[in-house]
Amino acid sequence: MLDDFMTRATLAGIGVAIAAAPLGCFVVWRRMAYFGDATAHAAILGVALSLAFQMSVFLGALVVALIMALAVTLLSGRGYAMDTLLGVMAHSSLAFGLVAVSFLSGIRIDLMAYLFGDILSVSRTDLVVIWGGAALVVALIVWRWSQLLTATLNEELAYATGFDPKREQLILTLSLAVTVAVAIKVVGVLLIAAMLIIPAAAARSLARSPETMALIAAAIGAFSAVAGLRSAYVFDTPAGPSIVCVAAVLFAGFSLTGWRSRSGV
Amino acid sequence: MTLITVEKLSVRYGANTVLQNVDMAIEAGEIVTIVGPNGSGKTSLLRAIIGATNPSAGHVSRKPGLKIGYVPQKLHVDPTLPISVARFMRLTHRVSKDDCAAALAAAGVPDLLKRQMSQLSGGQFQRVLLARALINRPDILLLDEATQGLDQRGSASFYQQIEAVRQETGCAILMISHELHVVMSASDRVICLNGHVCCEGSPAVVASAPEYRALFGTGTGGALALYRHEHDHNHDHSHEAAE
Numbered sequence: 001m002l003d004d005f006m007t008r009a010t011l012a013g014i015g016v017a018i019a020a021a022p023l024g025c026f027v028v029w030r031r032m033a034y035f036g037d038a039t040a041h042a043a044i045l046g047v048a049l050s051l052a053f054q055m056s057v058f059l060g061a062l063v064v065a066l067i068m069a070l071a072v073t074l075l076s077g078r079g080y081a082m083d084t085l086l087g088v089m090a091h092s093s094l095a096f097g098l099v100a101v102s103f104l105s106g107i108r109i110d111l112m113a114y115l116f117g118d119i120l121s122v123s124r125t126d127l128v129v130i131w132g133g134a135a136l137v138v139a140l141i142v143w144r145w146s147q148l149l150t151a152t153l154n155e156e157l158a159y160a161t162g163f164d165p166k167r168e169q170l171i172l173t174l175s176l177a178v179t180v181a182v183a184i185k186v187v188g189v190l191l192i193a194a195m196l197i198i199p200a201a202a203a204r205s206l207a208r209s210p211e212t213m214a215l216i217a218a219a220i221g222a223f224s225a226v227a228g229l230r231s232a233y234v235f236d237t238p239a240g241p242s243i244v245c246v247a248a249v250l251f252a253g254f255s256l257t258g259w260r261s262r263s264g265v
Numbered sequence: 266m267t268l269i270t271v272e273k274l275s276v277r278y279g280a281n282t283v284l285q286n287v288d289m290a291i292e293a294g295e296i297v298t299i300v301g302p303n304g305s306g307k308t309s310l311l312r313a314i315i316g317a318t319n320p321s322a323g324h325v326s327r328k329p330g331l332k333i334g335y336v337p338q339k340l341h342v343d344p345t346l347p348i349s350v351a352r353f354m355r356l357t358h359r360v361s362k363d364d365c366a367a368a369l370a371a372a373g374v375p376d377l378l379k380r381q382m383s384q385l386s387g388g389q390f391q392r393v394l395l396a397r398a399l400i401n402r403p404d405i406l407l408l409d410e411a412t413q414g415l416d417q418r419g420s421a422s423f424y425q426q427i428e429a430v431r432q433e434t435g436c437a438i439l440m441i442s443h444e445l446h447v448v449m450s451a452s453d454r455v456i457c458l459n460g461h462v463c464c465e466g467s468p469a470v471v472a473s474a475p476e477y478r479a480l481f482g483t484g485t486g487g488a489l490a491l492y493r494h495e496h497d498h499n500h501d502h503s504h505e506a507a508e
Binding site: 209 | 312315316317333334335337340341342343345346347348349352356357381407409
């Protein structure tokens with residue numbers, strides 16, 4: 001069954017969607033959307049480095065994404081507003097990454113494959129990495145769910161309950177880096193943030209509790225992966241962007257109906 | 266029995282010292298209010314007590330196994346986060362539906378269980394925060410300007426609820442407040458803070474302390490009028506005489 005490239009692509013897409021959904025909910029609730037972007041853009045530098053040193057792309061992207069996420073966490077609240085800091089870090093790491101890639105003479109790199117993903121070339125090994133990473137992220141978030149939620153609502157409440165909200169922030173940061181690293185192959189660095197945010201945002205108008213929002217987001221993400229791949233096959237469009245397009249259309253549809261029912265039209 | 270002891274506490278942010286040499290203690294069952302002008306370190310003191318701020322000197326000790334109920338100054342529920350009152354009540358502790366309903370009733374807001382947090386009015390929201398803090402049967406309740414944003418009637422009835430909670434459960438209460446007039450009448454003890462403890466004692470003692478008057482002046486008439494008339498102080502009021 002795994003011999004078919006479409007099957008492998010579909011499984012890879014679903015794996016990323018399942019990891020991205022609960023994490024994406026926290027990204028949306030904590031208004032960290034740009035944080036996801038910055039971490040993802042930094043990953044292109046990781047790709048360049050891993051190609052230069054002939055490491056696994058997954059590992060290189062993971063390390064650089066992690067360094068980026070930790071740097072932003074440490075630097076925040078030291079003179080620059082968060083969005084300024086992220087804007088500087090995200091785009092400069094993307095630029096450094098692109099410049100670094102150009103130095104890699106001798107290796108022909110299909111940059112597009114890393115910017116927009118190359119889901120149709122997912123191998124069995126890639127599948128293991130993607131599902132392993134997804135399982136790790138989901139396990140972390142399920143384990144810390146209640147603490148993450150409390151820390152998201154109010155830091156002092158977390159302290160008064162007896163745990164450190166900074167540690168919970170670190171768990172989210174770590175999960176984000178892992179998700180970015182496994183999603184590069186599927187949607188590429190430019191669209192990872194979309195996989196985080198769009199399914200979660202689309203789930204908002206349907207959900208009445210944080211838990212259902214995460215589950216609905218996972219369902220929307222998984223459906224987008226399947227439907228996006230299918231339409232990419234039928235219309236011969238790029239796979240990663242097609243997945244994001246499906247998610248965006250779902251977002252528009254659900255938000256519109258949600259808005260209509262709330263305003264009583 | 267002493268629940269929380271603060272000894273020689275100093276808190277510094279960078280080069281800026283916000284608290285210096287603060288000593289205080291909270292006994293079981295008492296209502297203590299911290300008053301002080303903006304920037305006097307009230308919130309820093311509370312943050313140090315719950316462990317959110319590391320002291321630069323001194324320390325805070327809690328009775329072993331002390332259960333703290335915390336009511337934050339304001340809690341922002343992002344519009345993108347769907348959460349019902351019932352779910353919010355179970356945020357930090359596993360409790361039954363009946364206990365949730367009982368805690369809400371005790372806080373004066375029954376029948377809100379199924380509402381979304383984002384739909385509550387300011388007064389309802391603060392009472393839900395109070396109910397959540399009480400659900401674990403805390404030994405001490407900490408309130409950080411819990412009535413901010415409520416109108417005078419709303420905050421007066423909120424403080425009445427606090428008093429009722431103490432009567433029923435016997436839990437101690439430590440609160441920060443700006444609303445001197447309400448607070449002074451609801452407290453057993455008042456601590457006046459301005460980077461250090463200026464003065465402390467019963468509301469009447471603090472209200473007449475020169476340190477307190479130097480901070481709040483006599484313009485806060487309501488607070489002082491509750492306890493005494495203003496004929497016996499000797500501040501410089503020549504500008505008033507000229508009027």
